[in-house]
Amino acid sequence: MAIRRKTNDRPGLDYRPPPGYRDSGQPLFAHGTVIANTFQVRAHLSTSRHGQLFEARDMLLDRVVCLAGTWRDDDAASVLNQARAIARVRAPIAAAVYAVGYHQEVEYALSERLDGASLSSYVLDQIARGQRLSVFEVIELMRQLATGLDALHEAGLWAPKTSTHNLLILPGPRLVLSRFAFGQGITDDPALCLAPEVIDGKVPANKLGWAAAAIDLYALGSVAVELLTGEPPFVGETLEGLQQAHVYAPAPNLRELRDDIPVELADLIDELLAKRPTERPAGAKAVLAQLDAIHALARTGQRRRMLIVDHEHLRSARLASRLRRLHPGLEVELVHDAETALAYVYARTPEFMLFDVRLEGSMNGLELCMYMQGTDEVGATELVAAIDAPSEQDTALLAQFGVHHVLQRDAHLPERLADIVTAAADTARTRDRSQPAPPSAS
Structure with missing residues (x-):
C-alpha cells in the first residue's frame, strides 16, 4: 500500500x-x-x-x-x-x-531515448496539409508493425491495446510501441482493447496466447484503416457505442473511400478486422508475406488470370479474397454457371480455371470440361477441379478431359491453388531463359 x-x-x-x-x-x-x-x-x-x-x-x-x-x-x-x-x-x-x-x-x-510524435498526430498533420499517406507508405508502416508484432509473439509478449495513439513514429520512418519504450512520448493514449472477442467476453482463458495474437492482428487492421483514411474503422458517441460498433458494425469499404487502394490490400485489412478471430490471418508472418506480395505487385503491375466457376457465391468470394492475398499477382474473376464460364474463356482466355465438379445449372463440372475439349481455347487454360473427397478414379477420369489438377475442397485449397500459380510462373521463367537469343543484325 x-x-x-x-x-x-x-x-x-x-x-x-x-x-x-x-x-x-x-x-x-x-x-x-x-x-x-x-x-x-x-x-x-x-x-x-x-x-x-x-x-x-x-x-x-x-x-x-x-x-x-x-x-x-x-x-x-x-x-x-x-x-x-x-x-x-x-x-x-x-x-x-x-x-x-x-x-x-x-x-x-x-x-x-526516443523523441517522436504519435502516429495519430502524424496522420492528422498530413491531412491538415492537404495530403494523405500514399499506399506505399501505408504498406511500409503496416510491414513495420507486423514485423514488430511477430517479434513480440516470438518472445511470448502481446500488444492488444495497440493504436495510432501509442505508436511513436521516428525518422526513417520507424514505428515504436510506447508500451515497449517505457511510455516515452505518449500523453493521449486511451489504452483500449477493442477486439470484438474481448468486448463480448468470448476470449477463452485457456487459450490466451492464441487469442492475444489474433487480437493484435485486429489492432493492426484498425491502425491500417486510420493510416489510409485518417479515421478509425469504427466510431461511437460513447464508449459503449464504440464497443458495440466494433462487435456488430461491418468494416468500412476502403475501395469506396479511396480508389487507389489495391483490392488485395483492402481484402487483407478486411480479413484483419474479421469479427471472428479464426477468420483473421494465421499470424503476423502470414500478414508480412501478403504485404510483401502486394507491394511487389503494386510496383510491377504484372498479373496472371484465374477464373473460378462455382455456384456457391459466398464460398467462391471468400476463396477469391484469400487467393488475391496469397498471390497478389493473380487477377481472380468469379462466375457461377458453365455458360458464363464458357463466354469468359472465349473472350479472355484465363491462364487458370478452377471449377466445382458438382457445379449446378445446365452443365455440371464434368460436362463443362467435355465441352471445352472441343474448343481451341482450352489448350491455353490450366484446368483445376475442386471436389470434396477426390478418389483415384475421379482423378483419372478428369485427366481424360484435360484437367491438370484435382484438389480436395478443404481449408488448404487457397494455398494449393497459389502453389499451382507459382509453379506455372516459375516454369514460364525457366522456359524464357532457355530460349536462344534472337540473331543480331549483321
Missing part, C-alpha cells in the same frame, strides 16, 4: 513520505544526479502512477538516454520487470535497453 501524507500527533509537525514515494512531492531523481557514475539526469519528461521518466546523458559514450524510475510504493509496477520484457523483443518496435539497477533504493532502467 502506498504511504500517504499524514499529520503527526505532535501539533505543528507535518509528516511527508521520504523521497522516492509518490506522495513525497519530490522527483525520483533530482536534476544533475549521476546514476552508476555514468548517467547524469538532465530533464524530467513525464510522471505516471508507476514512476517517472527523465532524460539523461551517458557521459562515457556522449549520448542522450532515457531514465525510467519506479516509485517505491508497493502498488507501483517494477521497471526492472518491464525492462526485461522489452529486452526480449528483437525488433525496432521496442526501445534498446542499456542498463538496470538501483539508486538510493529506487529501481531504474536506462534505454534508448
Whole structure:
C-alpha cells in the first residue's frame, strides 16, 4: 500500500513520505544526479502512477538516454520487470535497453531515448496539409508493425491495446510501441482493447496466447484503416457505442473511400478486422508475406488470370479474397454457371480455371470440361477441379478431359491453388531463359 501524507500527533509537525514515494512531492531523481557514475539526469519528461521518466546523458559514450524510475510504493509496477520484457523483443518496435539497477533504493532502467510524435498526430498533420499517406507508405508502416508484432509473439509478449495513439513514429520512418519504450512520448493514449472477442467476453482463458495474437492482428487492421483514411474503422458517441460498433458494425469499404487502394490490400485489412478471430490471418508472418506480395505487385503491375466457376457465391468470394492475398499477382474473376464460364474463356482466355465438379445449372463440372475439349481455347487454360473427397478414379477420369489438377475442397485449397500459380510462373521463367537469343543484325 502506498504511504500517504499524514499529520503527526505532535501539533505543528507535518509528516511527508521520504523521497522516492509518490506522495513525497519530490522527483525520483533530482536534476544533475549521476546514476552508476555514468548517467547524469538532465530533464524530467513525464510522471505516471508507476514512476517517472527523465532524460539523461551517458557521459562515457556522449549520448542522450532515457531514465525510467519506479516509485517505491508497493502498488507501483517494477521497471526492472518491464525492462526485461522489452529486452526480449528483437525488433525496432521496442526501445534498446542499456542498463538496470538501483539508486538510493529506487529501481531504474536506462534505454534508448526516443523523441517522436504519435502516429495519430502524424496522420492528422498530413491531412491538415492537404495530403494523405500514399499506399506505399501505408504498406511500409503496416510491414513495420507486423514485423514488430511477430517479434513480440516470438518472445511470448502481446500488444492488444495497440493504436495510432501509442505508436511513436521516428525518422526513417520507424514505428515504436510506447508500451515497449517505457511510455516515452505518449500523453493521449486511451489504452483500449477493442477486439470484438474481448468486448463480448468470448476470449477463452485457456487459450490466451492464441487469442492475444489474433487480437493484435485486429489492432493492426484498425491502425491500417486510420493510416489510409485518417479515421478509425469504427466510431461511437460513447464508449459503449464504440464497443458495440466494433462487435456488430461491418468494416468500412476502403475501395469506396479511396480508389487507389489495391483490392488485395483492402481484402487483407478486411480479413484483419474479421469479427471472428479464426477468420483473421494465421499470424503476423502470414500478414508480412501478403504485404510483401502486394507491394511487389503494386510496383510491377504484372498479373496472371484465374477464373473460378462455382455456384456457391459466398464460398467462391471468400476463396477469391484469400487467393488475391496469397498471390497478389493473380487477377481472380468469379462466375457461377458453365455458360458464363464458357463466354469468359472465349473472350479472355484465363491462364487458370478452377471449377466445382458438382457445379449446378445446365452443365455440371464434368460436362463443362467435355465441352471445352472441343474448343481451341482450352489448350491455353490450366484446368483445376475442386471436389470434396477426390478418389483415384475421379482423378483419372478428369485427366481424360484435360484437367491438370484435382484438389480436395478443404481449408488448404487457397494455398494449393497459389502453389499451382507459382509453379506455372516459375516454369514460364525457366522456359524464357532457355530460349536462344534472337540473331543480331549483321
